[in-house]
Amino acid sequence: xxxxxxxxxxxxxxxxxxxxxxxxxxxxxxxxxxxxxxxxxxxxxxxxxxxxxxxxxxxxxxxxxxxxxxxxxxxxxxxxxxxxxxxxxxxxxxx
Amino acid sequence: xxxxxxxxxxxxxxxxxxxxxxxxxxxxxxxxxxxxxxxxxxxxxxxxxxxxxxxxxxxxxxxxxxxxxxxxxxxxxxxxxxxxxxxxxxxxxxxxxxxxxxxxxxxxxxxxxxx
Amino acid sequence: xxxxxxxxxxxxxxxxxxxxxxxxxxxxxxxxxxxxxxxxxxxxxxxxxxxxxxxxxxxxxxxxxxxxxxxxxxxxxxxxxxxxxxxxxxxxxxxxxxxxxxxxxxxxxxxxxxx
Numbered sequence: 001x002x003x004x005x006x007x008x009x010x011x012x013x014x015x016x017x018x019x020x021x022x023x024x025x026x027x028x029x030x031x032x033x034x035x036x037x038x039x040x041x042x043x044x045x046x047x048x049x050x051x052x053x054x055x056x057x058x059x060x061x062x063x064x065x066x067x068x069x070x071x072x073x074x075x076x077x078x079x080x081x082x083x084x085x086x087x088x089x090x091x092x093x094x095x
Numbered sequence: 096x097x098x099x100x101x102x103x104x105x106x107x108x109x110x111x112x113x114x115x116x117x118x119x120x121x122x123x124x125x126x127x128x129x130x131x132x133x134x135x136x137x138x139x140x141x142x143x144x145x146x147x148x149x150x151x152x153x154x155x156x157x158x159x160x161x162x163x164x165x166x167x168x169x170x171x172x173x174x175x176x177x178x179x180x181x182x183x184x185x186x187x188x189x190x191x192x193x194x195x196x197x198x199x200x201x202x203x204x205x206x207x208x209x210x
Numbered sequence: 211x212x213x214x215x216x217x218x219x220x221x222x223x224x225x226x227x228x229x230x231x232x233x234x235x236x237x238x239x240x241x242x243x244x245x246x247x248x249x250x251x252x253x254x255x256x257x258x259x260x261x262x263x264x265x266x267x268x269x270x271x272x273x274x275x276x277x278x279x280x281x282x283x284x285x286x287x288x289x290x291x292x293x294x295x296x297x298x299x300x301x302x303x304x305x306x307x308x309x310x311x312x313x314x315x316x317x318x319x320x321x322x323x324x325x
Contacts, residue, residue, distance in 0.1 A: 006213050008213050008214055008217045009213050009216060009217050009220075009265075011217065012216070012217035012218075012220045012221050013220065015220075015221050015224065016220050016221060016223075016224040016258075019224045019225060019227070019228040020224055020227060020228075022228060022231070023227050023228050023230070023231035024231075026231040026232065026234065026235045027231055027234060029235060030234050030235055035303070036240070036297075036302055036303070038240045038293060038296070038297035038300075038302055039240055039243070041293055042234065042240060042243050042244060042247055042293070043234065045247050045251070045286075045289065045290070045293075046230060046231060046234055046247055046251060049227060049230070049247075049251035049252070049254065049255050050227055050231075050251075052255050052258075052278070052282075053223065053224060053227050053254060053255060053258050056220075056255075056258040056259065056261070056262050057220070057224070057258070059262055059266075060216075060220065060261065060262065060265065063266075065262075065266050065268065065270070065271050068262070068271060068274045068275065068278075069274065071259075071274070071278050072274055072277055072278055072281070075277075075278050075281040075282055075285075076281060078289070079281070079285040079288075079289055082289035082290075082292060082293060083289065083292055085293065085296075086289075086292035086293050086295070086296040087296075089293075089296035089297065089299075089300055090296050090299060090300075092300070093296075093299055093300045116283065117283070120249065120252065120253055120256075120283065121253060123249045124226060124249045124250045124252075124253035127229075127233065127245055127246055127249045127250050128226065128229045128250055131229055131232055131233040131236060131237070131246060131250075132229065132232075138238075138242075138307055139307060139309050140241070140242065140304075140305070140307060140308055140309075141308055141309045141310040141311065142308075142310065142311045142312055142313045142314075143310065143312060144312045144313070156288075159287070159291065160284065160287040160288065163248055163287035163290065163291065164248075164249070164287060167245075169241065169244060169245055169248065169290065169291075169294065170287065170291045170294075171241070171291065171294045171295055171298060171313060172291075172294075172295045172298065172313055172316070174316060181312065181313045181316070183241045183245075183294065185242065185245060187309060187310070190310070
């Protein structure tokens with residue numbers, strides 16, 4: 001990928017991509033080994049924050065500010081997803 | 096005229112509340128980061144019930160959110176008559192002191208703003 | 211100068227997210243992990259959005275960044291509170307070292323009445 005920014009910002013963007021990727025793998029570990037369903041839902045919340053971070057880093061790298069719309073959509077949808085999962089958990093207990 | 100003035104005071108207080116909320120968020124993130132990075136097994140978690148005296152629903156929601164944002168505490172549940180909030184605390188050394196901190200600092204601030 | 215500030219904000223935000231991920235792997239039960247997610251990950255997102263709105267000086271970027279910040283800081287505590295409530299109601303196993311749990315009585319008594 002061709003970065004069109006100053007050297008300082010380029011360095012920051014590389015660091016950011018690196019640490020976000022490592023965080024994604026940590027989330028994957030918890031997703032695979034999490035003993036119960038709520039553990040995995042927590043990972044969903046984490047991955048949403050991480051993808052907002054990835055989108056922002058991508059915007060910084062390429063200058064395409066249109067993708068900020070995706071961040072808005074993710075921030076809204078994850079809240080809905082959490083509420084739906086909570087309702088599902090409560091309903092599953094009752095049965 | 097007086098209504099307009101009261102409305103403006105309310106808006107001003109809400110803006111102040113948002114800044115206070117952000118300050119608490121930054122502080123508690125630093126606390127959590129410190130707790131995660133330093134390896135220690137001295138955590139004393141516990142779930143405490145905190146009594147609430149607020150009447151307004153909006154005020155109760157703001158109080159619950161603010162509790163989630165203060166360092167080391169997380170709102171978990173609320174009783175059906177809206178009189179108690181159940182709070183998960185990370186470091187629970189003294190229950191009375193924890194409740195006093197919640198009631199004294201945070202609830203007073205919420206009551207100033209919303210009621 | 212502005213680039214230095216933006217670089218600092220970007221690195222700080224991504225490090226907060228890394229800390230949240232370490233917390234998700236390392237902490238011992240669901241409620242503690244929720245502490246890490248609610249605070250550290252939200253602050254990370256806010257810092258990175260601040261970096262974007264410093265670099266790109268456009269109205270639309272500022273408005274959208276503001277929207278994301280408001281959604282994140284007001285919905286993250288509510289979401290974690292819902293999940294924690296449901297998890298506790300389902301009897302999710304707690305980690306070691308708990309010194310009290312006052313929510314258990316409520317869950318045992320009023321299981322049928324609520325919702």
